[in-house]
Amino acid sequence: MNKYAIIVAGGSGSRMKSDLPKQFIEIGGYPVLMHTLIRFKEADPSIELILVLPEIQIKFWEDLCEKHDFAVAHQLVKGGKTRFQSGKNGLAAIRKDGIVAIHDGVRPFVSPEIIRESFVVAAAKGTAVVSVPSKDSVRVDGHAIDRESVRLIQTPQTFQVSIIKKAFQSPELSTFTDDASVAEHAGFEINLIEGSYENIKITTPEDLEWAEIILKRNA
Template structure:
């Protein structure tokens, strides 16, 4: 079965506070995006990789690949004005219309190969596979009057990526106009009336957004070896 992964990295990295976007910063001497691409390549060597970047970053990215000798095959696609639009452009660039596609945040380099492979296996059978992890903290729900109430955390999950789908279904799902409730790809898929299937993610699969995340990423690299 055809397999593809769309890695979305269209952000400007403003929360990192530096001149270089977070996806290009090095952890352990290697840019974040290199590690994310490697994770999918190691899980499935024949997977078709699509990397969605701001079009203005293409030359910089190609220079990075040349400087580091990075040679994992991947297709560059120009991102859109929002994550929804960037994913849609990635989907439109797929070289095949049947099979499975994983959609993943480019700044989540610590996804396990076992999570990637399970996402493809479950999506092949169920239509979708969304990586989630349980909450560790207590949970309270706010109301409009400024109060709050306790919620049982066992009924909630934190959503990660990859989010993997059968290609014909996710292509159809992304034909609708963008809506505010589309916070991830699962909500776009669910908008069609299709249930999403959850799988266990891995806690190390953090989304690198802030300088503190970069420091933790360096720690994770040392711990995971």
Template structure:
């Protein structure tokens, strides 16, 4: 990890979702997972690394008071900066990046991916230190087909594609410069913003356990993985 020693490590955790697809009135980042909110598991994953990581949590302003209430309720005392998000993920990430110094390496991560493993986070920081970018991804398991204009479909080689996850990790100065441009509809993640700014996107191996909690089934699977002892975080 020598390449990391000269750069402070930051993580911008973005959590702006609602509970619509979870069939819940409670935003998904606050749903209980083994007795505490999903988001707390996510923050703990980064706080459990052997290297010190400065945490920046971006939440919708209307959710900030509730989060602080949850922290008191669960005696959650991990240090983190709390930042009010914008009207889109792009704007929220941009606001989070304002808290990150130029010389840092910054991992940008979905708040509802609580099962991210420490070795994956560290590999991403290492690759970003060496190459400037590191995007976590996994191979496709299923066959895929490309839809045609006439309604038919055509087989595509799944070996040529990857499913993108987070964290997506960058040299802070470069990714903040990328976010200085105007938001575009095709900016679906940080990698697409970085690519539009001319950065080359390097992939690093992720994990199928690094699921994004979006539906009730996802939450059940996360519960099962944690109960099975697949992951352990420091409280």
């Protein structure tokens, strides 16, 4: 079975209040994005890594790889104007059938165990989307809803290649918030698997503080 991982990183750093895009900010001595790629190689060295970056960031990334002597093999793909278009560009780089995990480049703490489980479940059921229960009370339009029914969606979101490629043939809609929503719109069932609260998405300065704590705890 061919295994692929599309790592999408298109952040600008605006919410991070930084001139440096968040995927390139260093934690533990390496850019966030390098930690993410390493996690997938640790999970399964046979996974073919496809990194989707804005074209204007590719040279900067290549320079970072040289600076840090980063040797994890990956294919670079130019991103699109939107997250949907970037995902579609990443999928276009896959020529054979198999299983593909699509992951946020700024989620560097996904565990190898979660990655491996996502491939197993997607191979058996077609889709596997990582999620965790909500810790907080939830209200929609001012009305309380049962917290037990709420799941917070993470990545990776893993699919049989044939399924997600078919789903991405749909025109882009504003309701597409992630790859799972694209697949669901195309009529495919979404299977949720257990994630981890440690699998944070680094978006704001506070997230960087949590990232350093996680690194120290796992050292």
